Amino acid sequence: MTKELGQPIVEGKNLVKDFPISSNALNKPMMRALNDVSFKLYKSRGLSVVGESGSGKSTSAKMIAKMYAPTSGSIEYKGRDIATITKKNDLMTYREGVQMVWQDPFGSLNPTHTIFHHIARPLHIHKKASSNPKELEEQVYDLLNQVGLTPPKETARKYPHQLSGGQRQRVNLARNIAVGAEVVLADEPTSMLDVSIRAGVLNLMEEMKFEKEMALLYITHDIATARYIAEDLAVMYVGHMVEWGDCEEIIHRPQHPYTRLLVSAVPDPSKSIHTELEGNKGEIPLWTPDSVGCPFAGRCLHATEKCREALPPVTKLADNHFVRCYLFE
């Protein structure tokens, strides 16, 4: 299947990320937020990353955005290890190509500036703005039109607080288009929006994926929207990818006991995993560099001694379906 997809734009290889648990302690104990995580992002294709709070979803995105360096493993962007991207100009080009969309659309906008400013600024920074003011206006209006913020002239004059949450998130997406982003890392982009307007924003991202040929990483607690916006799915549990591959296949035929729990627990797309799994939390371990076994063992009905002793190997179930569980060894 990867043959047809061509080269990935972004590829994470065996990523490990450790964080200090406490900066004061003498021996600096560490927690392992990500363990042996690998993924690929392709042009015009989406990867949804789903899992409970603390499973490592945001850390994965932040490492792609170069906000954190991996403890080990690597991330390649068009075949180049991003750790080698250090020169100012190269970093600028990378940040132009790889953009983040955050949960809080207001947080990324400056309340003292108009929407016009918010769209024109990235165009200026990335040297894509026309020097002719009239043409620059047209560039901004065109971008606002593309994200459905019409009439664009009126929207451009407004300040962020005069827009709804969904409209603000659309402004952020217009900024991604403005700089010609090839990769959009969206970290729960609709979780702070009213349920009624979430679908519109997700639809827009889906359109951008195809029309602008963007690669999309979509982080969510909501497995129902995971399927709506992406072809691929990665299910994470305590820093590990436990099952990944074709989104529809995994949702219709979940194999890992944790994925099965997720799919059965979230029949209603408006409900979050957090709420649904409450009362069924079992034991969520704190993973450290010394931890062994399967992170789900303490909560798994099928766990055996082996599951507590060593991390299960990866089993390929189909061309695009993988699972990390001894049940499939």
Ligand SMILES: Nc1ncnc2c1ncn2[C@@H]1O[C@H](COP(=O)(O)OP(=O)(O)OP(=O)(O)O)[C@@H](O)[C@H]1O
């Ligand atoms: N800068 C940091 N310093 C220390 N620990 C961190 C840091 N960033 C993340 N962590 C820890 O790493 C683990 C994974 O966090 P991460 O934010 O990636 O999870 P998540 O799946 O995105 O959770 P959520 O859904 O709540 O956003 C958590 O235990 C978190 O406390």
